[in-house]
Amino acid sequence: MEQIKAANCFLLENLTIYDGTGAPPVSGDILICDGKIVALGRVDSSAVPAGAVKYDCSGLCASPGFIDVHSHSDGGIILHPEAECLIRQGITTSVGGNCGGSAGGTSFWTEKNRSKYLALGVRWEDFPGFLSAVEQVQPAVNLAMLFGHGDVRVQVLGNSGRKPTPEEKQKMFDIACEHMQAGAFGVSSGLEYVPGRFADVDELVTVSKPVAEADGIHSMHMRNEGPALFEAVQEALEVTEKSGVRFEISHLKAVGEDNWGKLPKVLEMLDEANARGIDISADVYPYLASSTELAIVLPDWVLENGKAAAVELLVEGSPVRERIVAESHARTEKQGGWDKIVVISVENPEDKWMEGLNVQEIALNSGKPPQEEALDILVSSKMRVSIIRHSMSEDDLIAAMKHPRVCFVTDGHVAVEAEGNIHPRSIGTYPRVLGRYVREKNVLTLEEAIRKMTSLPASKMQIRDRGVLKPGMAADVVIFDSDTIIDNSTFQKPWQFPSGIFGVFVNGRPVLWEGDPTGLRSGKVLRKR
Structure with a gap:
């Protein structure tokens, strides 16, 4: 790992190369030096600097980042x-x-x-x-x-x-x-x-x-x-x-x-x-x-003076609360219903038990209709409520x-x-x-x-200068196994990283190698010119 992290020049050999254009893949090597793609395909040994790190990538694919x-x-x-x-x-x-x-x-x-x-x-x-x-x-x-x-x-x-x-x-x-x-x-x-x-x-x-x-x-x-x-x-x-x-x-x-x-x-x-x-x-x-915010269920007129002002309209006893409840319910029913809205984060610590439950389930606990419960959740967390909507x-x-x-x-x-x-x-x-x-x-x-x-x-x-693998382009490259690459993250257990990604180069430096982060941070701020 330390040799890989210290290097500025890499010869990645025996890859199946997808160049990013939609063309069929080719077999070959990729030579990366000083942040750029120098050569790809069958790279002549005379083009490879003496200090280049060589790695046999047989069985792996490469694509642009x-x-x-x-x-x-x-x-x-x-x-x-x-x-x-x-x-x-x-x-x-x-x-x-x-x-x-x-x-x-x-x-x-x-x-x-x-x-x-x-x-x-x-x-x-x-x-x-x-x-x-x-x-x-x-x-x-x-x-x-x-x-x-x-x-x-x-x-x-x-x-x-x-x-x-x-x-x-x-x-x-x-x-x-x-x-x-x-x-x-x-x-x-x-x-x-x-x-x-x-x-x-x-x-x-x-x-x-x-x-x-x-x-x-x-x-x-x-x-x-x-x-x-x-x-x-x-x-x-x-x-x-x-x-x-x-x-x-x-x-x-x-x-x-x-x-x-x-x-x-x-x-x-x-x-x-x-x-x-x-x-x-x-x-x-x-x-x-x-994934969005629960405030998306509210009608436009409720939010016309900002979210802070809207909280006062949602509270119990507000003269317009009943209207908001009715319009929010109609809006939500047209887009799937309250049982499709899962709360994933709330600002109020006392409401943390709600995270992972849909609004219909939360409402059953309180005994209120879900459209009223939704407004109470928004008031309790001062509108800072994130949701997933199936x-x-x-x-x-x-x-x-x-x-x-x-x-x-x-x-x-x-x-x-x-x-x-x-x-x-x-x-x-x-x-x-x-x-x-x-x-x-x-x-x-x-x-x-x-x-x-x-x-x-x-x-x-x-x-x-990115998006395609060819000489002269910035060396943003992904190396992966097409037979095993898959996501593992689920809605119930999101913090499970994918399988099948072997390496990631950003501007010619390996930020991920053998499936693990290297600790290198070689990204740049890109500005339109």
């Missing part, structure tokens, strides 16, 4: 720069700042972990400062960032749900320009969340235009992923048509059994838009349950997986077991695709699945 274009890794990468739950599943580049917000969108003083950042000697006041803070901790993976529309909105409008004035829209435009100049790869929006719920198409076009001018991308968590799915897709199409921005629909899904079967139509809508010259695509994660169809998922412009993402976090349970997607996404959906179900060929994890997401983000 996996690029996760929809993550929330920015929230934890400073606290956990070793990023073990990422490197153990083959992720070498993570794109943060999704769903409308990011750790870099505001001063670190607003972050719940600010005391931990101070203990590390890390602080930031703005988006460029956050990028510098990540560089300071030297993470094990590369981090690229989107800026959040929601962060921009709060910066200009505070917690108000009103529309911006023309002058305020100009401020939003100017801030978007600044973020793109600082190296953001694009903008994200989260229209099911506060404050994104209150944005109209015109506002979204305003923040998208500077992104389009820089050839960036807009990644959108759509306004509705259930009964109004088609309308939400149409809204996304309107934003990209009016702004000219390249567009990505985040974690595409149809939520609730009544909405299953809608994804093929959505994919047709995207194909029709592509045929008209609109650059729009989507991504998915390979699970049938989502609500999707595998047929829909497979239809999306097969679409040539849909890539794979985690929608996950960087975390550690001591922080509590987490959605399995944060730990097992890419091995799950390769094990369950390639090897076991034959949904995709191995080379096509790898394309959807490497060159396809790299092209969407325009990360030009």
Whole structure:
């Protein structure tokens, strides 16, 4: 291990090489030196430096490092720069700042972990400062960032749900320009969340235009992923048509059994838009349950002045509580019901017993209807309640997986077991695709699945020096056993790492070797140029 950790040049011999383009694999070697791929195929011995570490990889496969274009890794990468739950599943580049917000969108003083950042000697006041803070901790993976529309909105409008004035829209435009100049790869929006719920198409076009001018991308968590799915897709199409921005629909899904079967139509809508010259695509994660916040069940008007103000509307005795109960119940029933919503974390220590139970089960304990119990849980933990919602169809998922412009993402976090349970997607996404959906179900060929994890997401983000194995590219490489790779993380026991990943190189240094982290942290902050 020490020899591997100290080396800067490696000859990985006798591999089955998947180059990330979707082409069939070839047998051969990979020569890595000084952070770059020098040669691959049958490497002539004369090209190998005398001090190179040689390793016989017979029986193993190699591919470009996996690029996760929809993550929330920015929230934890400073606290956990070793990023073990990422490197153990083959992720070498993570794109943060999704769903409308990011750790870099505001001063670190607003972050719940600010005391931990101070203990590390890390602080930031703005988006460029956050990028510098990540560089300071030297993470094990590369981090690229989107800026959040929601962060921009709060910066200009505070917690108000009103529309911006023309002058305020100009401020939003100017801030978007600044973020793109600082190296953001694009903008994200989260229209099911506060404050994104209150944005109209015109506002979204305003923040998208500077992104389009820089050839960036807009990644959108759509306004509705259930009964109004088609309308939400149409809204996304309107934003990209009016702004000219390249567009990505985040974690595409149809939520609730009544909405299953809608994804093929959505994919047709995207194909029709592509045929008209609109650059729009989507991504998915390979699970049938989502992870979000319990506040998502609340109607828009409850949240129009922010979450803190909303708590006062939810309490017993509030004159509008009965209306909130009724509207939240109707909204939830359309998307699967209360028994599909599992609480995974609460802020109030007295409610920790609820973690792992669905809202229907929790309500049976209290004797209240689940829609009332949900509001009580939100009040008790001041809206800080995370959930997993089991609500999707595998047929829909497979239809999306097969679409040539849909890539794979985690929608996950960087975390550690001591922080509590987490959605399995944060730990097992890419091995799950390769094990369950390639090897076991034959949904995709191995080379096509790898394309959807490497060159396809790299092209969407325009990360030009990664995503393909060829000489001159950054040496982000995954070495794995195609016969054994599989996820082991479950909803009941998420902290079980995948099997079958032998090694992971990030910028030419092995961050994982023989299945174990090496302790090296060779990631970089990537900035759009």
